[in-house]
Amino acid sequence: ALAVRCDVTDPDDLERLAAVTADRFGSVRLLVNNAGVDSTGRLWELSPERFERVLGVNVTGVFHGIRAFVPRMLADGGPAHIVNTASIGAVTTVPTQAAYCASKHAALAMTxxxxxxxxxxxxxxxxxxxxxxxxxxxxxxxxxxxxSAGAATRDRMEAFLRENGVTPEQAANTMFEGLAAGQFWIYTHPERADDLLRLRADRLTGHLTPTAP
Ligand SMILES: NC(=O)c1ccc[n+]([C@@H]2O[C@H](COP(=O)([O-])OP(=O)(O)OC[C@H]3O[C@@H](n4cnc5c(N)ncnc54)[C@H](O)[C@@H]3O)[C@@H](O)[C@H]2O)c1
Structure with a gap:
């Protein structure tokens, strides 16, 4: 293992990470663009700095990772995998989590x-x-x-993940199983995902007015 301090919003940091990784390990066989943040609140109450931070880490950070690593992976020519961490929020829209949803929709489209x-x-x-x-x-x-709406969502989400979340190890295992199976779409909660995907497809194809999921 090699620990490298890296801010994904800084393209120079990603470039340095890619360079020291190549020096130390040679080929990259698995790139996971995983860094992500949320900042909750009604859209008109979100501070511009926090909105920019969510987009900067969750969208531009993934772009910087791709830009630094993919040319090296292509030049290497060997088999490799790239995983971009989006979210179930990439296929749904949640009030008071607009910045996060917008960023994850964008990360999924980019992927x-x-x-x-x-x-x-x-x-x-x-x-x-x-x-x-x-x-x-x-x-x-x-x-x-x-x-206050943003604070309530953050507190509710913290409790929700504590009480209902799978462990990070389980999520990582799901990722590796999905990669081994050659899947593009990898879900930790496939049944909930299917419900949300159906709602989204119905909304888009039926031209329905958005409602909370
Ligand atoms: N936890 C969940 O329920 C959940 C659900 C869906 C998606 N995700 C996504 O999973 C990914 C990992 O999140 P997590 O739940 O493990 O949260 P976490 O806060 O435990 O981990 C996120 C990591 O990103 C790092 N990070 C934040 N800003 C960074 C920056 N500018 N540069 C470099 N690193 C930075 C943090 O230091 C932290 O280590 C994120 O993309 C998140 O959106 C999480």
Missing amino acids: ECLAIELAAEQAPITVAALLPGPVHTAIYESAASDG
Whole structure:
């Protein structure tokens, strides 16, 4: 293992990470763009800085990771996997979590584009989107919030993950099983995901007005 301090919002940090990884380990066989943050609150109450931070880490951070590592992986020419961590929030829309949902929808769209682009290059690199449901991690302990609605959501989500989340180890195992099975879509909670996907498909194809999931 090699620990490297890295802020994913800084392209130079990712470039340095990719360079020291290549120096130390040679080829990269698995790239997981996993860093992510949430900041809760009604859209009109969110501070611009917090909105930008969520987009900066969850969207631009993934872009920086792809940009630093993929050219090296292509030049290496060996088989490899890329996993971008989106969220079940990438296929639904939740009040007071608009910044997070917007960022995860964007991360998922970017991941789909990457898969298509690499397939067009006939690169031996598979791409997967990890869409976790609740996982008991520290994400809401470090989440910011704006306004009373934002604070309530952050506290509710923290308790929800503590009481209902799978462990990070379970989520990681699900990721590896999905990769081994060659899946693009990897869900920790497939039944809940199917419900939300059906709701979304119905809304889009039926031109329905958004409602809370
Ligand atoms: N926990 C859940 O229920 C859940 C559900 C769906 C998706 N996710 C996603 O899973 C991923 C991991 O989150 P987690 O739940 O383990 O939360 P976490 O807070 O425990 O871990 C997130 C990690 O990202 C790192 N990070 C934050 N900003 C960074 C930056 N600018 N540069 C580098 N690293 C940074 C943090 O230091 C932390 O180690 C995130 O993308 C999150 O959106 C989590």
